[in-house]
Amino acid sequence: xxxxxKSPLLRVTVGSFVGTVIEQYDxxxxxxxxxxxxxxxFFPSSDPTVxxxxxxxxxxxxxxxxxxxxxxxxxxxDRVGRKSMLVMTLLVAGLATTAMGLLPTYxxxxxxxPILLIVLRVVQGFSYGGEVTGAVxxxxxxxxxxxxxxxxxxxxxxxxxxxxxxxxxxxxxAGMDKADFLSYGWRIPFLLSALLxxxxxxIRAKAPESPAFAETRTRHAMPVMEVFRRHTxxxxxxxxxxxxxxxxxxxxxxxxxxxxxxTLKLPAQVPLxxxxxxxxxxxxFGPLCGKLSDRFGRRPMVVTGSALVALYSFVxxxxxxxxxxxxxxxxYALAFGFVTIMYSPLITFIAEQFPTSVRxxxxxxxxxxxxxxxxxxxxxxxxxxxxxxxxxxxxxxxxLSMLVSLASALALPETNxxxxxxx
Numbered sequence: 502x503x504x505x506x507k508s509p510l511l512r513v514t515v516g517s518f519v520g521t522v523i524e525q526y527d528x529x530x531x532x533x534x535x536x537x538x539x540x541x542x543f544f545p546s547s548d549p550t551v552x553x554x555x556x557x558x559x560x561x562x563x564x565x566x567x568x569x570x571x572x573x574x575x576x577x578x579d580r581v582g583r584k585s586m587l588v589m590t591l592l593v594a595g596l597a598t599t600a601m602g603l604l605p606t607y608x609x610x611x612x613x614x615p616i617l618l619i620v621l622r623v624v625q626g627f628s629y630g631g632e633v634t635g636a637v638x639x640x641x642x643x644x645x646x647x648x649x650x651x652x653x654x655x656x657x658x659x660x661x662x663x664x665x666x667x668x669x670x671x672x673x674x675a676g677m678d679k680a681d682f683l684s685y686g687w688r689i690p691f692l693l694s695a696l697l698x699x700x701x702x703x704i705r706a707k708a709p710e711s712p713a714f715a716e717t718r719t720r721h722a723m724p725v726m727e728v729f730r731r732h733t734x735x736x737x738x739x740x741x742x743x744x745x746x747x748x749x750x751x752x753x754x755x756x757x758x759x760x761x762x763x764t765l766k767l768p769a770q771v772p773l774x775x776x777x778x779x780x781x782x783x784x785x786f787g788p789l790c791g792k793l794s795d796r797f798g799r800r801p802m803v804v805t806g807s808a809l810v811a812l813y814s815f816v817x818x819x820x821x822x823x824x825x826x827x828x829x830x831x832x833y834a835l836a837f838g839f840v841t842i843m844y845s846p847l848i849t850f851i852a853e854q855f856p857t858s859v860r861x862x863x864x865x866x867x868x869x870x871x872x873x874x875x876x877x878x879x880x881x882x883x884x885x886x887x888x889x890x891x892x893x894x895x896x897x898x899x900x901l902s903m904l905v906s907l908a909s910a911l912a913l914p915e916t917n918x919x920x921x922x923x924x
Contacts, residue, residue: 515704517640517656517708519704521659522662523594524590525659526664527598530690531598563625566624567630568873571865574589574590575634576862578865579860583639587631587639590635594698595697597622599691602691604617631865634864634868635865637656642857650793650849651792653846661787662780665780672773674687727859728862736866736867738913739851739909742803742851744906745807745902747871747876749903750844755880756879756883757772758773759880767826771829779834783841786845790842790845791845800914802845806842806843807904810836811900811901815900816832818895
């Protein structure tokens with residue numbers, strides 16, 4: 502790589518990584534608090550299962566806004582620039598998360614508490630709709646062809662880094678006296694977002710614009726409509742490829758935590774530590790998988806990871822049912838390891854299916870529709886399956902979702918050596 506490109510690539514990668522860490526922290530914090538706090542303080546019910554289901558429904562609503570955010574961010578990201586949209590998404594998400602930490606509960610203002618919480622969750626989802634894809638585009642459009650998978654893999658690794666940060670924040674406050682935690686302790690991680698966003702905005706604002714965008718600025722008045730007109734196949738297959746990942750990720754993150762605390766009666770710290778262990782696996786293993794995708798291809802990595810997760814899903818719940826904390830931590834390490842094989846090159850693989858002029862719109866829309874159909878409904882579906890059929894049905898649900906990803910990936914062309922600036 503020429504010397505003059507090293508510094509911009511490094512600045513872009515750091516800015517994209519840090520911003521995505523913060524945005525993921527904001528979005529995933531809600532998922533953690535759904536089972537720990539929101540089901541009682543904002544969605545009270547005499548039946549704990551009903552309260553949890555209602556809380557998970559509120560969790561899912563945030564995903565509905567993600568495709569809308571993807572359309573808006575994609576439109577302006579293709580017409581105005583990647584950088585400006587990434588600054589906007591980070592700012593909006595931070596403001597919504599901070600406001601959550603200031604909300605009065607159901608006991609104080611009644612029905613307005615869950616309504617306001619859901620409104621803020623929708624704002625979070627809207628901002629998140631263009632965040633991860635935009636960050637991947639910024640890095641991969643700067644990177645040389647033979648390193649796009651490796652450089653792009655740092656953004657998927659930013660998700661678990663944000664998850665780890667959220668886990669640590671919750672573990673700290675969850676160690677408080679229970680009355681203090683329910684009174685004010687749960688608010689602290691949300692309010693911390695304001696400080697994190699300031700740091701992220703300073704770093705992200707210094708990053709240069711994508712050179713691929715600068716050279717191939719879109720000529721389309723409505724890039725999203727162009728995606729539907731001329732790129733329907735990669736859009737639909739991109740949705741299918743990401744679908745399984747979002748199912749398994751939010752089953753691991755949200756549903757399994759509720760399963761361990763409500764069904765297995767394990768302390769709240771157990772799922773938190775388990776998720777932290779899994780996050781470390783992704784952070785360490787992710788860049789290696791990205792590098793392997795540069796060498797062997799994106800598609801083989803996605804297919805292999807999908808197959809491994811499908812097989813492992815049945816083993817995973819058997820390991821959880823042992824109730825042994827060390828076995829549970831090992832189960833999460835293996836689960837996140839298998840997921841990383843597909844996840845690390847996933848967003849880059851989908852983004853490379855679209856030309857520069859509509860790449861932000863196409864990749865964002867594909868990813869966020871997959872997130873709605875997969876992740877947004879996963880905790881709700883898994884909870885209903887558990888109540889009616891048992892844990893084996895949740896494992897089957899995860900396995901079937903991974904087969905959808907596998908089949909969709911096989912139908913897409915390999916892109917690791919493609920010229921992504923070509924129109």
